[in-house]
Structures are given as C-alpha cells and as structure tokens.
Amino acid sequence: MTPAPLSERLTDPRGPLFFPVTAYGPDGALDLDVYRTHVRRGVAAGASAVFACCGTGEFHALLPEEFQACVRVAVEAADGRVPVVAGAGYGTALAVRYARLAAEAGADGLLAMPPYLVRAGREGLLRHYREVAAATALPVIVYQRDNAVFTPPTVVGLARTEGIIGLKDGLGDLDLMQRIVSAVRTEVPGDFLYFNGLPTAEQTQLAYRALGITLYSSAVFCFAPEIALAHHRALNEGDAATVRRLLDGFYRPFVELRTQGSGYAVSLVKAGVRLRGLDVGEVRPPLHEPSEDHVKQLAQLIERGYALLEGDA
Secondary structure: OOOOOHHHHHOOOOOOEEOOOOOEOOOOOEOHHHHHHHHHHHHHHOOOEEEEOOOOOOHHHOOHHHHHHHHHHHHHHHOOOOOEEEEEOOOHHHHHHHHHHHHHOOOOEEEEOOOOOOOOOHHHHHHHHHHHHHHOOOOEEEEEEOOEOOOHHHHHHHHOOOOEEEEEEOOOOHHHHHHHHHHHHHHOOOOOEEEEOOOOHHHOHHHHHHOOOOEEEEOHHHOOHHHHHHHHHHHHHOOHHHHHHHHHHHHHHHHHHHOOOOOHHHHHHHHHHHHOOOOOOOOOOOOOOOOHHHHHHHHHHHHHHHHHHHHHO
C-alpha cells in the first residue's frame, strides 16, 4: 500500500487514471507476467493511479482468485509509486468478499461498481455501499452508471458515510452531476472527489471541467499513453488548440469507431494494446473481438494520433 491518503494521491495532476486491461494467454488463462509488464509500463509512462480489475480490466469475467492475483500483481508492479484501486461489485455479499480480497492483496482503495442486475431504491443502495465501505479499511469510490443512478440526497448520504471518498460518473447527465456537486458542497464539509468515468472520457472532459471535475479515466492510456498524456497536459495548461486538435483528429474518430460494436469499450482497447506490441490476449465471453476491418481502422487511427503529436513538436 502507498503511504499517503488515497484522496491526496488521486489528485496528483501528473497524468490520467490508468485502467489496465487484464492479460490472458492463448489458453484463456491469466497471464500475470504480461499483466505485470502492462501495469509497469503504464506507471512508468506517467499514470497517476492504477485501477485494477475494473470495467476495462474485465472484472465481470474474473474468478475471485484470479481477481486477487491480478490486484496483487498490480500492487507489486506499481511498487508504491502510485496508488492501486481495485474493483468490487455484484451483490452485497460478493462485493464485500471482493473488497476483502483486494485489501489482502495490498490495494489502496476500491471502486464499488453497480450491484448486480437489480434497480434498487435509495435506502437499499445506501445500505449496500455502506456495507462495502465497512468491510475493510480501504477508502471507497462509488461508480454511478447503468442500474446505480443516484439523486443528490443519496450522494450526500454516501459522502457522509465513513470510508466513502468519491463518486465516479459513468452516466453523463451533466445537469444531475451539477446538482450532486452543489448538494454535497452545501451539506457535507470537506473534500469529496468526483471522476469522469464515461468511456473515452477525454471526449467529454471539457464539459466536466466546467463543473470542477478534473479527474478522469483514460482507456486510451492503455495503448497510446503519449496521446493520453498530451491531452491531459493540454487540459491542465489551458492549451485549447492542442485539445481541439486531438479531439478532432483522434478522439472523436476513436469514439465513432468504438460505437461500431457492443463491448468495444473493452475489446477495442485490448486490440489497441496488442497493436502496440504487447500480447494481452483476447477478451473473455460474453465480450467479443473487434472485426478485422475495425482493427485495421484502429491501427490507422493510432498512427494518425501519433502524427498529430509529431506535428505539435
């Protein structure tokens, strides 16, 4: 575990948040050596944190023992240089189990993903996340998306819960997020963290920054860290020309390609990592691999993105 409080370390502006893919061998089993290399490269490239075994890391496809092995390797690979946050999800009992496995593996925090399948009310959601937060000493970030959408009073309740330090938004309702930020700021003293967790968050980060939300996940960082870092730096420095150039020439076309297939928010990213020379294997079902034509388009797009950086130099 890293020495400083997680909330402090997550606000380090040096780079985006890194959500590594999970590596599998030709037989479909975990390849922890390749996974270790992937995490090490991301940390060396300038990530501010590693979010292991979350959405991009196919949390849904991992057995508990596989999950814990990956988190342990991520912690070893990060070696205290950046914090490691692990996913936790499904129903309350399983989410608590994953939380404890992550704590045993040395994680610095948890990303609590939506409960499995059900659409619960405010009382049930609060009870769920409070039990996850109480299960370990690890600080918890709650992930809003799909069947876990919160009203401002619910987020106020989360912010008042010991151990819950932030909200990651994967919904994209900016009006709701503004009301959430305002309600928590008004009713709960202290700092509560917010994250833009939409797929390819760079595409929407200008809008989130207007709400005061500067933290975001970057799937592109998995396979093109230089592009992701250039965008992150341009945002922080107010370099609007570079932001526009990367949005128009790389990120928007990437998002349009991503929408061509279900599950491409994961499988297209994994294809990108392979294109860049690290064989992390294919996705596990029920996800599927991108078509050959889409992979070719991705290769061309990556080349174009790096050409944009060369032009900037």
